[in-house]
Amino acid sequence: MTAATSPSVVRDDVPAYDVDIYSDAVIRDPYPHYSRIRELGAAVWLPANGMWAIGRHADVRACLSDHDTFRSGMGVAGNDRANGIAPGNLLASDPPLHEELRRIVAAPLSLRALNDVKDRITETADALVERLVERGSFDGMADLAQYLPVSIVSELVGMPEHGRENMLRWASAVFDMLGGANERAEAAFPVIKEMRAYTVNEATRDNVRPGGWVAMLYDAADQGLIRPEQVQMLMRDYLGPSLDTTIYATGHLLYLLGANPGQWERLVQEPKLVPNAINEAVRLESPIRGFTRTVAVDTVVGDVAIPAGDRVLILYASANRDERQWDRPEAFDVGRVLIDHVGFGHGIHACAGMQLARLEMRCILTAMVERVARIEVGEPVLAMNNVLRGYERLPVRFLKKGGDPAVG
Template identity: 85%
Template sequence: MASSSADRKAAPAYEVDLYSEVVIQDPYPHYARIRDLGAAVWLPANDLWAIGRHADVRACLADHETFRSGHGVAGNPAANSIAPGNLLASDPPLHDQLRRIVAAPLSLRALNEVKDRIAETADALVERLVECQTFDGMADLAQYLPVSIVSELVGMPEHGRENMLRWASAVFDMLGGANARAQAALPIITEMRAYTVNHATRDRVRPGGWVAMLYDAADAGLIEPTQVQMLMRDYLGPSLDTTIYATGHLLYLLGTHPDQWRQVREEPALIANAINEAVRLESPIRGFTRLAANDHQLGDVTIQAGDRVLILYASANRDERQWEHPDEFDVRRVLIDHVGFGHGIHACAGMQLARLEMRSILAAMVKRVARIEVGEPQLAINNVLRGYERLPVRFIAA
């Protein structure tokens, strides 16, 4: 039973639609207000509790018995009614079974087989871009590895790969609030599902690709044949949009902080930390929801069984209770517990792939790029994702 109106009236409330375009454009002041109001804050416009403080976000993500994903992780009932059962929207033991299958090609051991190819492709890409006067940091750089290599590894039929970015963006729009963007995403999701059922069939996917491995798992009895199409969709968003947006943020932050780029060039060992710091500061995923399975005390508020909770990764990652000067970009910051890749059993299965792609790009840039010049980025408007649509960039050769 969800919280009564009396329970909510006694709790701190924030009268802003977190999925509105004005908030999407500049969310961080709103997140700071939510953190200041309390551990759990009621959002009347969204019919959700918001959890924005770092310690509370990590605790909620770690407590998958209380904060359940199996009833969907979206901010609107329509999406939650059709999503449960995939990797993102499932609970143990189903989640553990599915993750073993989906995450197999994303492990460090599996990625070792493609590491050299990704590094060589990134090196050639950066070499070409140094010769350009200007280029679009999103289309020409951030999207390049995911579209040219990762989509091939996924192994969808060639004629559908050009739609993968559009489909992935729609998936995340659908996972937001009950608004026009979520509504507009539904026919695109229907198109994607039709493609996975009618075109990404066993005989048309790339042999040895990740989707083919799903068919192999079904043949081995590890998953049901009906789960193959659902799980192949789990590769679309995590392997594409989130990595692309994280790469764009990294590029922009290094371009607007030349002192930080200089430190990375002088100490390439800082590459991994620079990536983590960019993901912390500009989390590609703002947050997902969970459904409370039982009453749970958070600060002065009792979240009751049946309440839906929005867990704000992007707010937690800028919590002044956790970090000094959290709004600053510092490649030397000690980072062991940001939640830009999530936390707990639902931590991003593709985080090692994302890090490998970004690490390969930065390693190539360290050798060839003395200075990064960036123009004004154009923000992509999406209910859940934060990233750029376009980003003017120029590389000054070393």
Template identity: 55%
Template sequence: MQAYDVDLYSDQVILEPYDHYRAIRDLGPAVWLPKHGMWCLARFEDVRAALRDWEGFSSAQGIAANEVINTGSLGNTITTDPPKHTRMRGVIRTPLSAPALKDVAPQIEAEAERLVERLVKQKKFDAMADCAQHLPITIVSGLVGLPEKGRANMLRWAAATFDALGVMNARGTEALPHIRELHDYCADARTLSGLSPDGWAAALWRAADAGTIPHSKCPAMMRDYISPSLDTTIFAIGSLIWLFARHPEQWEQVRTNLSLIPGAINEALRLESPIRGFTRVLTRAATYGDTQIPAGDRVLLLYASANRDERKWEDPERFDVARDNREHLGFGFGPHICVGMHLARLEITALIKAFAHRVKRFEIGQPARAVNNVLRGFSHLPVTVH
């Protein structure tokens, strides 16, 4: 049995993870993590196969790396398996499908144009607070249809949610009161009475009234709109701007050929995956080479490592907007693939198009990384545009 005796949720590894991921990949297809009492799959083909095999790699016992969350948050969309997951996801997905988003695309594109025009006039701005957070907070919170208190706290609740999905270290423990606040908010009668009737959250309750889902699931499904819809998109936007600043020749290709935007987004999601990975529980024993993982053991599926696996990608640490990167796992894969990925692509595309018409070059100052148990991205990213 190959083991990697390092705390993957320490500040040091969170800030500089990629050498550790490579070391795990090189040890073998399945590696034991003594610090966390679970296994790790870090190679592309193994992670993708596990994500596809929901029957063998179950989400129904939680996807966190700790039992506090795994025993306390079961039954929401991401902690169920088909067919229950399929029914719940179908309701969540309705306003997030590509056809449904056609109606909101003009609003997102117009807001992106206004934002970028303002930022370019400023010339200097924080790519996180001033740019990456803007569309998710102003547009998405409105589409979800939360009362004002919910919109004001979405970022804090989302960051806490992802911290708690790692191990129960100091960050995970400190996240718990924020998560309880979110749970209480989504079940509060005052929240429900204040929902916008045209919003996505109110549509969940109408689906329950129609018998599609149980009413008891609605608060948890509201949380699915609040937490995953923000930080992943925000961090992806920040990482893409950072990569364009570090690789001006790649930005030159994109701004003069807008058909490369989808590939550029995929490349940023591959190279700087916003979500490091989630766990699953094996329902049956699995064999990897000489290693057998018993049924009932928990396995960390390390998306961010799989997306840099030398066995899959040629020169995987190179940022190349023309790469065929459609198979990246930045949005996950299989039944639990990110339900909001079309919205994320729409927001990021609108921003990049707006920048492409106005900016020849990005120059970055001293960035600061966010330290989160599950997410990777920047907390601050000073940018000057030329």
């Protein structure tokens, strides 16, 4: 292990919190731990993980803005093995390479490009919600949250069918790999190996959908914009971020609206608040807990000195509940005006697919506002993942406007 990630490294006379941030207990109930980290200091040493945690909103935003000091090019995981194989992709790169890669990967995710698929996503969301309203009871994750990413986005990516069938499993493994050195991360590596074999051997130029996002990568290689060997690496950037984060954010949105019926009633009365509701759900239940960075030079966060070479975990999910930034940060309020949450990241590494995620959730929520009188939710089942926070299953019942739904 390197000094930056070895649990044996001791940091004297600094705020410390002796808990494994990737443990089952923390994953199941993270927010009291994030609160404690914020209380202890601007940067807090995690002896069990051999790295620092940064959890206050202002400090998280500042670190994400300072990509020269807080570098991604040595990997963004919480374990050395993943950081040894990941550098060079969009997530684990620094300028100027990052700008070159993002220009290619983000092209089909721009607002202008998404205009071409907006009508299709809208029509699909309308039909989906109509079916679920008539059905009544359903699984909010498998039947609603996963539907658009799996049915439309996976087609836009343009992988051969075998890849589309495995995208959710591969995406989950990618984020498990980016956590700490634990059993979940170890179990992810064989799955990642399978995914990489697929991108090399099956997602070849003649097997991907013409005009799809992966085909655009091959076109970029033909034009000399990227090296041919970068095509497989960059297509993997579409496999994870385009799916799980949107799916989990949609599940959180659904649960929060069902668990807070007054907020749903307000949203039905004021549909203009739909974008607010989406941002508020992403703030309150950030689908990505956080990624790490490596400190390039000796630096100070707040009043805490961090040596060059140390690794820091930047906790988006903690920053988004910082009581220094928001009044009643643990409350779900669709009227809250949000312009600076970090649920989609911040700075040059802000989520490239955030506009697509917002479009999908906006279309679903707009269709719900038109048809659903009340949302009832049961107890969700949490998906255990090192980096992602979301539900594996979520019992939901839609009561349609004008009467009870059909028995489902």
